[in-house]
Amino acid sequence: MASRTGLVYSQDMTGHKNIWDSNFPEKPERITDPYRRCSELGLVDRCIQMKAESCRDETVLLGHSEALLEKLKCTVSFSEEALKTVSQEYDSVYFNNETYACSRLALGGTVSLIEDIVDQKITNGMALVRPPGHHAMRDKFCGFSFLNNIAIAAKHAVCNLGLQRVLIVDWDVHHGQATQYMFYDDPRVLYFSIHRYENGQFWPNLRESDYDYIGDGEGESYNINVPLNQIGMADSDYMAIFQQILMPVAYEFCPDVVLISAGYDCALGDYKGEMKVSPAVFAHFTHMLSGLAEGRVCVALEGGYCLKSLSEGVALTLRSLLGDPCPMLPEMGEPCYSVCESIANVIKVLRPYWKCFQYQGCVTGGEDAVLHVLAVNERHPRPNIEFSTDENCPDRYELVATQLDDLQQTMFERQLEDLIENTSLYTPPSR
Numbered sequence: 001m002a003s004r005t006g007l008v009y010s011q012d013m014t015g016h017k018n019i020w021d022s023n024f025p026e027k028p029e030r031i032t033d034p035y036r037r038c039s040e041l042g043l044v045d046r047c048i049q050m051k052a053e054s055c056r057d058e059t060v061l062l063g064h065s066e067a068l069l070e071k072l073k074c075t076v077s078f079s080e081e082a083l084k085t086v087s088q089e090y091d092s093v094y095f096n097n098e099t100y101a102c103s104r105l106a107l108g109g110t111v112s113l114i115e116d117i118v119d120q121k122i123t124n125g126m127a128l129v130r131p132p133g134h135h136a137m138r139d140k141f142c143g144f145s146f147l148n149n150i151a152i153a154a155k156h157a158v159c160n161l162g163l164q165r166v167l168i169v170d171w172d173v174h175h176g177q178a179t180q181y182m183f184y185d186d187p188r189v190l191y192f193s194i195h196r197y198e199n200g201q202f203w204p205n206l207r208e209s210d211y212d213y214i215g216d217g218e219g220e221s222y223n224i225n226v227p228l229n230q231i232g233m234a235d236s237d238y239m240a241i242f243q244q245i246l247m248p249v250a251y252e253f254c255p256d257v258v259l260i261s262a263g264y265d266c267a268l269g270d271y272k273g274e275m276k277v278s279p280a281v282f283a284h285f286t287h288m289l290s291g292l293a294e295g296r297v298c299v300a301l302e303g304g305y306c307l308k309s310l311s312e313g314v315a316l317t318l319r320s321l322l323g324d325p326c327p328m329l330p331e332m333g334e335p336c337y338s339v340c341e342s343i344a345n346v347i348k349v350l351r352p353y354w355k356c357f358q359y360q361g362c363v364t365g366g367e368d369a370v371l372h373v374l375a376v377n378e379r380h381p382r383p384n385i386e387f388s389t390d391e392n393c394p395d396r397y398e399l400v401a402t403q404l405d406d407l408q409q410t411m412f413e414r415q416l417e418d419l420i421e422n423t424s425l426y427t428p429p430s431r
C-alpha cells in the first residue's frame with residue numbers, strides 16, 4: 001500500500017479566543033498560519049484531508065471526570081463576567097463561549113486520526129488542532145489546555161482499539177504533566193518528554209517533572225523526563241537526546257503506534273521557550289520516529305507561539321510525514337554540558353530497566369554514576385527551589401505574557417528568515 005498521510009484541520013477551531021486580549025499568545029492564527037504555509041508548499045493537497053468532528057462524551061470521559069466535562073459544557077452560555085471568574089479559577093487558562101465546542105473538535109480530530117491510522121486507512125497524519133491538550137488533567141484545566149487530546153488518543157488506542165504499546169513523544173517546551181499523571185503506573189503507554197525545567201524554576205514548577213520521576217508500580221521506567229536546565233538549547237542538544245535516549249528506548253519498547261505532542265515553542269524565536277531548535281530539525285525528529293511502528297505516527301499540535309517558526313516547523317513535520325527527504329541541518333556543534341548532564345542523569349535512573357543503556361559502563365564502587373566522563377548531578381532537587389503543589393497552586397504566569405525585547409526578537413526573526421530561505425526542499429527524482 002502506498003503511504004498516505006491524513007491532515008485534520010477545521011476553521012471552526014478558531015472560535016476559541018481570549019476576549020480580553022486579542023494578542024494573547026494562544027490565538028486562532030496558531031492554526032490558520034501553519035495551514036496557510038502548508039498550502040503554499042503544496043502539502044495540503046497531497047494529504048487526505050479530514051475535517052475535525054466533535055468527539056463523543058465517552059471519549060472525553062476516557063481522560064476526564066464528568067464534573068470537568070459538565071463545567072466545560074456550562075461555559076457555552078456564560079456571560080463575560082462569569083467567563084472571567086471561571087478563567088481565574090485555573091492556572092493559565094481563558095474561556096469564551098466557543099471553548100467547549102473547539103476543545104471537542106480538537107479531541108475529536110485527534111481521536112479520528114488515530115482510528116484511521118489503526119484501521120490502515122492512512123499510514124500517518126497530523127492533527128492541526130487547538131486548544132492544546134497536554135496540561136489538561138483529569139479534573140482540572142491548566143496551561144491553555146481543556147481536554148487532553150494526545151493522552152485520550154493513547155487511552156483510546158489501548159482500551160478500545162486493541163493496541164498494546166503506545167509511545168508518546170512530547171517535544172513541547174513545557175512538561176506535559178497531565179499526560180504523565182494519566183499513565184504514571186501504566187506500562188502500556190511510554191511517555192517521553194523533553195522540556196525546559198531550569199531545575200524547577202520554569203513553569204509548571206513541579207518536582208515531578210525531573211528526570212528521577214520514572215513511573216510507578218507496573219509503570220516504573222515507562223515515564224521518561226529529560227529536563228533542560230538551561231535556555232538556548234539548540235539542534236545539537238535535541239539531536240543528542242533523540243539519539244542517546246529516545247531512539248534506543250523507543251526501539252526496545254517497540255510501540256504499535258507513535259503519538260507526538262508536537263509543541264513548537266522549543267523552536268528558534270519562540271519567546272516562551274527561549275530555545276533554538278531550527279525548523280529543519282522537526283523533519284528529522286519525525287523521520288527518526290517514522291522508523292518505528294511501521295510508520296504509524298500520529299502528530300497533534302500543542303504549543304508554539306512564534307507564528308513564523310511554528311508555521312515552518314509544522315510544514316516541515318508534515319512534509320516528513322509525506323515521505324519527502326529531510327533538509328540538511330544547519331551546522332551543529334557539540335551538545336552543551338548541561339544537556340550532557342541531563343542525558344547522563346536519565347541514563348543513570350533508567351539503566352537498570354532498559355537493556356539499551358546497559359552497554360554504558362557503570363562506575364563501580366562509590367557513587368552511583370554511570371558515565372566515566374561526567375560528574376553526574378547527584379543533587380536533586382537543587383536547594384531553595386520553590387515547587388508548585390496542590391496547596392500553593394497560584395495563577396502564576398502566562399496570562400501576562402512575557403516578551404523578548406525588540407532587539408532579540410528582530411535578531412531571531414532574521415536568523416529564522418535566513419534558515420527558511422536556505423532550507424533546500426529538493427527531492428531527488430530517483431531515490
Ligand SMILES: [Zn+2]
Nearest residue numbers: 172173174303
Ligand atoms: Zn508549551
